[in-house]
Amino acid sequence: MALRLFNTLKREIEEIVVRDPDKRRVGMYCCGPTVYDYAHIGNYRTFVFADLVRRYLEFKGYAVNHVMNITDVEDKIIARVKSAGVTLRDYTAKYETAFLEDMATLRCVRPHHLPRATEHIPEIIELISRLLARGVAYQAPDGSVYFSIERYRGCGCRYGQLLNLDLDSLRPGERVSNDEYAKEAVADFALWKARVPEDGAVTWPSPWGEGRPGWHVECSAMSMKLLGPSFDLHLGGEDLIFPHHEDEIAQSEGADLQPAGEPFVRHWLHGAHLLVEGRKMSKSLGNYFTLRDLLAKGYAGREIRYLLLSAHYREAFNFTLENLIGARTALNRLDDCVTKLRELAGPVTASPDPTLIESIRTALDEDLNVSAAWAALFDWVRELNRQIAGQTLSAEPAAAAVAAWEAVDRIFAVGAPAGLEIPAEITALLEQRQAARKARDFPKADTLRDTLLAKGWAIEDTPKGPRLKPR
């Protein structure tokens, strides 16, 4: 069965058809973080979405080449480097490392390539040179190099592929830096920014003088270098549709490196933003969370991941602390079921029960309908719990269920780690409680249960004796 995803380019859900003649290899680029500070939970929604796409493609048998850029030169970074009095690399390294740690916490598979903009200045200069040679870029009196939308369109290229855009209505906004007054047209964007005094040591030589790359051009240069001038999937947050991705298309197709008739990117995927407690995240509202803020409140990476994956990627999602607690409870339900299945299966192994896998596949094939997938999963949990409670489940189907779950969890990556160690101290307390129960000293037994709970372990008494689980 084929995977269908919404393509921003066509504004409709369509089957993913990859360029590889063998239909196995997929090139996938996702716009990564600007490493000027700790990333917030909204940023991570996009990256977890990208991780879901990658994992699902791999589940379907594709060999994914996953690229995510690290934007390590940009206005905010430069400003902070200056005020912190450190080098650019020292400054960005801290947040890049934090980002990679956060991604691991959220169980995102590390991309195959994490190119840094500052390490691709030659490729960027080469691309800009080509755009100048083709006549779609120009150097302005201020020394900066700009991309000309008008000249680009003059070549028969289309600007505004990702959205309906009335170019005449574009007007200089407050966010236009006043160092860009030299542009021929307001819609033109910088490829190379001539050095200004505020840049300090953040500058590189180029055929057009000292300066630094514009924002959009790094993604074009690095994606085409690592994935070729035409590739399959490009992902990012919805706010990047314009201007960033539109400009990426313009630069990349303006360079005319693609095979005849091939676009720069076949499928553009965009993740919606999230709200926190019903409002746009903002520091002044107190609803601005970095991943680290949530970890400090005691939530686990997989709980946050589950919540971020609980809603469709194209819908705005309301992230709330209440639902994060709900995510924990829901995962506990899942964990308990899988734990019981593992106990039932014991050493028995079996091939995965296809029922669960098929319903998950059906759901995700249709534009990643995660809600339908979770519904299928929890239906499956209920049915198995029913059989476990009725003692009608034998080892082999239990093992088949565990195998099915493990296959599904390679997509979702929210499962509890299997095989946890119980400290001797905890085991000793449990035995004391059992002795007290046997002696019918229930007050003592209950005190011991509370002690264990305080140490992070919950007891479940079963017909086969007590079980311990962390909580």
Added chain:
RNA sequence: GGCGGAGUAGCCAAGUGGUAAGGCAGGGGUCUGCAAAACCCUUAUGCGUCGGUUCGAUUCCGACCUCCGCCUCCA
């Protein structure tokens, strides 16, 4: 103003031209020494509002209300 998206139970969130998945929370029960976990029952005659089409609309069409995003470096 332009373009785009959304309004479904206390909260989050699927879905369909034929009468509303799933998760969390709540209520009742079974089990248990008591719990926990699990299971069973239960919680929207209703899907922003008003019209229209239809045998029938939450699902199609129109208008309106509200919210959100983008409109130059923000995931």
